[in-house]
Amino acid sequence: MVLRLPDDYRIDPEDPRAPLQETWDSMSPEQRARVVAMLPSEFTLEAAPPPEGDTHTKAATGARFTLDAFFRRIGRRIYISSNLAVYYPGERYFAPDVLAVRDVEPHDREKWVVSTEGRGLDLAIEVHVLGSRQKDEIENVERYARLGIEEYFYFDRRRRILQGYRLPSAREGSVARPCVYRPIVPQEGRFSSEVLGLDIMLEGDRLRFLHGSDVVLEADELITRLGAALNEALASKEDAERRAQAEADRAQAEADRAQAEADRAALLEKDLAEARAELDRLRRAKDPPG
Template identity: 50%
Template sequence: MQRAPTSWVIDPDDPRAPPQELWDRMTPEERQRVLDTLPSEFEISEACPPEGDFHFNPKVAARDALGGYFQRIGRRVYLACELPVYYPAERIFAPDVIAVLDVEVKERARWSVSAEGKGIDFALEILWSGSSKKDLEDNVTRYASLGISEYFVFDRKRRRLRGFRLAEGSARYQPIVPQEGRLASTVLDLDLSLEGDRLRFFHGLAPLPETHELLARLGSMVGDLEARIEETETSLDEERRRFDEERRRFDEERRRLDAERQRADEAERRLAEALAELERIKRERG
């Protein structure tokens, strides 16, 4: 068993952040030692089983789509997948996706509510082959009691999406009622919906693009740009060819004019000589 400050002991089998009242009494150095001692990684166990693509892919796609969107609009939203979350004196948990509004966006090893000064605002769980009771019953009660504003569950195998939101002034969730097949997230100011077995986020009528879609769009743009460059280069080559032809014709015309000028000068010289000879003959006869 590891020790942080002498006032708080970390149980490696059940690591927890200290109660808030104890945290408030700690010095900055003691707090940092607590944070350094709280684990951010766990060995594979029955509680944290390895995951397959059916679970891994949708959570990463959700994080990346949201991350790209908030970066484009310039809003500070911290997003993470499977990040250990520590509420004061509570059991550790790690939702598939979390979002925290208006905080510094940086890499973290854990989210400590006491250290960060706020809890998470949005949680998403992907259900594939795990316990539906955990995601649809236990988490609904626990996340609400922790004050997480919104909680969504994407049951990929059954192609179902459920959402829950804290009622104002309550520690209980109310189901989010679908509107035209979508669930509204007031935290993210986005809608969530399913397309087959895919979870999509929408801003208005437009779906947030996923990474592979952005790459495909970028590839198409690059292809179009390369085609335009090739077309421009072809046009430039043709213009260059025409220019070279015109320059060749100009050079030939200049050489022709130079030759004509030389012949005219020679004819003028000969005429002058002939006139001079004629004048000489006239003077001799006169």
């Protein structure tokens, strides 16, 4: 049986969009599941943003893996992904270089459909390397704020510029324009992220995340540090084993010396007993009983 979708919903392969919220609400669970399955997670070259090469990929995936590994180590429930298709109701899809959503299960996903997940993104990071900066530097500032994404960071890797934006909270007075970002003012080059609970800064031409005064290690740095710690532990283990073996050898040598002394004493005792017996025999032979 083929489930019919509402007449006011169609998927345009050139511009796939999730249904408007009122259309979604009118669907059955089976229809919703069909819609989610139909929404693409990969796109044609015409629909997808132009590729920007390894420099862009390393910056984006490096940030994603650094954050994901850090939150898994500390046991915090926060979903981190990179270049994941995101569908807001009725909106053209987009795929941030890095995205974060707090307090959700960090399991693998093929796409983020807001109506299915029950919430939108909390943070987006875009990395610019080639092409026009218009989308990341201007258009996304308006669009992400309108969609209610709490924080947005823009990293121009070539110019080594980092900018951060945050939606005003209710206590800051945002009744008139609730969907307009305010710039995050850096402190000593560090931009605070309330979503991540970390600071973000530039170190040369790469993003760095800081937890208090500690730098969150990237994968290669963590591997190097863990490798050094493992080598140190192995060296300490081998040194301890050498000392233990030397001590065992010394103990064995002492035991061997003690055994030799005991054997020598036993031999002397035997010789003494034999000498006494011979002396008694000689005495008896010299003075036979009368």
